[in-house]
Amino acid sequence: xxxxxxxxxxxxxxxxxxxxxxxxxxxxxxxxxxxxxxxxxxxxxxxxxxxxxxxxxxxxxxxxxxxxxxxxxxxxxxxxxxxxxxxxxxxxxxxxxxxxxxxxxxxxxxxxxxxxxxxxxxxxxxxxxxxxxxxxxxxxxxxxxxxxxxxxxxxxxxxxxxxxxxxxxxxxxxxxxxxxxxxxxxxxxxxxxxxxxxxxxxxxxxxxxxxxxxxxxxxxxxxxxxxxxxxxxxxxxxxxxxxxxxxxxxxxxxxxxxxxxxxxxxxxxxxxxxxxxxxxxxxxxxxxxxxxxxxxxxxxxxxxxxxxxxxxxxxxxxxxxxxxxxxxxxxxxxxxxxxxxxxxxxxxxxxxxxxxxxxxxxxxxxxxxxxxxxxxxxxxxxx
Numbered sequence: 001x002x003x004x005x006x007x008x009x010x011x012x013x014x015x016x017x018x019x020x021x022x023x024x025x026x027x028x029x030x031x032x033x034x035x036x037x038x039x040x041x042x043x044x045x046x047x048x049x050x051x052x053x054x055x056x057x058x059x060x061x062x063x064x065x066x067x068x069x070x071x072x073x074x075x076x077x078x079x080x081x082x083x084x085x086x087x088x089x090x091x092x093x094x095x096x097x098x099x100x101x102x103x104x105x106x107x108x109x110x111x112x113x114x115x116x117x118x119x120x121x122x123x124x125x126x127x128x129x130x131x132x133x134x135x136x137x138x139x140x141x142x143x144x145x146x147x148x149x150x151x152x153x154x155x156x157x158x159x160x161x162x163x164x165x166x167x168x169x170x171x172x173x174x175x176x177x178x179x180x181x182x183x184x185x186x187x188x189x190x191x192x193x194x195x196x197x198x199x200x201x202x203x204x205x206x207x208x209x210x211x212x213x214x215x216x217x218x219x220x221x222x223x224x225x226x227x228x229x230x231x232x233x234x235x236x237x238x239x240x241x242x243x244x245x246x247x248x249x250x251x252x253x254x255x256x257x258x259x260x261x262x263x264x265x266x267x268x269x270x271x272x273x274x275x276x277x278x279x280x281x282x283x284x285x286x287x288x289x290x291x292x293x294x295x296x297x298x299x300x301x302x303x304x305x306x307x308x309x310x311x312x313x314x315x316x317x318x319x320x321x322x323x324x325x326x327x328x329x330x331x332x333x334x335x336x337x338x339x340x341x342x343x344x345x346x347x348x349x350x351x352x353x354x355x356x357x358x359x360x361x362x363x364x365x366x367x368x369x370x371x372x373x374x375x376x377x378x379x380x381x382x383x
Contacts, residue, residue: 044191048198056203057245059094066090091203105275112272116298236366243362250321251281254288257317267310268302269295283357284345288318340364 024031063086070082202209217226255278262270277291292314300307341361348360 044194045198047191048195049202051195052199052202052206053240054244055091055094055098055199056206057241058097059090059203062093063087063090087204091200105279108271108275112269116269116272119302232366232370235369236362239362239365239369243365247282247284247358251278254278254281254317254321257321258314261313261317262310265309265313267299267306267313269298273298283354284341284361286345286349286357288314288321340368 066086066089067083070086214226214230217229221229255274258277259270259274261267262274267273273291273295276294277288280287280291283290292311295314296307296311299310341364344360344364345357348356348358350356352359
């Protein structure tokens, strides 16, 4: 039986592939070590690409606004100078916008958190004598227990001061005196700095990079495959952009609803709990319930009845948000049925934790759209 060159090439590729797979399985420890090394090496650049993607969302809007604004200056020298400045100015304003949001959240949460811990400590110190008196009355018939309880004295002020110092100062002092931890912090800061610089380079030259990628695709794949890759890339970009913007908008709306409701009903910690719920609501489905649990616990330390009312109010607002706000703000933008959203959150959370919950919804949405298109094409061909 004679073999042509194509068959011989296919057999050679199959033999090489088999040898590579066999070598990888027999030396799996070295393979995993190599993969970990490569991932650690490229992690700043992957992080930079993610930062660039997030910064590009506000940057596009700012850039469009500045282009309209500078369009009135005409096409003279002033217009050319302004057009060159649009991109760097848009990037700087986008970075300032993100930093400002993070600073506001930290500035709001940190002082409120300190005051909350102090208030809880003071409340427990007030309640402990009452609890001690109640326990003594219960064990009044047992003189030994009553005598022991009467001798119990706990310095709550000292305990809570120690806890607060550990939370806000102890961890920092421990890290500052640990050599390995210090090296880890320096490495993390360096990687983050490289990621930010890489993100700025991507955003400043995104059209040029896009053109270079298109050239590589055209010389590597056929025209049909290039068109298909561009369609998938466009769908992925649109889905991720819609999901991120929709999720952020939905979190802001939910936080505002809780803040207004808690102010109206005079529930304590309105600002802290509203910011906490808005922040945790970025995690799909389960995020807001985390904020509810923490908020209910904080309110319980002040007024148990208000804590119960807060939980009821949370369930009502969740129904409004789940049935009216989320489907219009997020659900319609990604075009994913609720059952697939639940599956994406479950699988993503099991594999990658909170990050997986955030990433798997748009990923499953992309796969769902591609699969739906494939089914429609197969049905059209069958007819």
